[in-house]
Amino acid sequence: MEVEGTTLYNVLSEVQSEWFNSLEELLEHFDDIISYSDCNSMEDVARHYVEESNAFGDISMKIQNYIDYQLLGRDMELEGDFLVTSHGVFEYCR
Secondary structure, rough: OOOOOOOHHHHHHHHHHHHHHOOOHHOHHHHHHEEEOOOOHHHHHHHHHHOOOOOOOOOOHHOOOOOOHHHHHHHHHHHHOOOOEEEEEEEEEO
């Protein structure tokens, strides 16, 4: 596993202190952490989920215009394991 050079490498201490008791534990779960390096907020992550990943199914463009991405992002953050950092947003998929 190559950690150096990844987006996660830049925020190891933030991620480790959020979800893990040690660096070794973080490295054991490295593959369970998704990096949304192009996202600066949960609103961006919500937009990614709807428009790019189709995580909520195929939603037509007509309906996408009515989605409140800020509210959806807030709800996703409350219900999931997300960490917003200066290097993007990370999700821990347990």
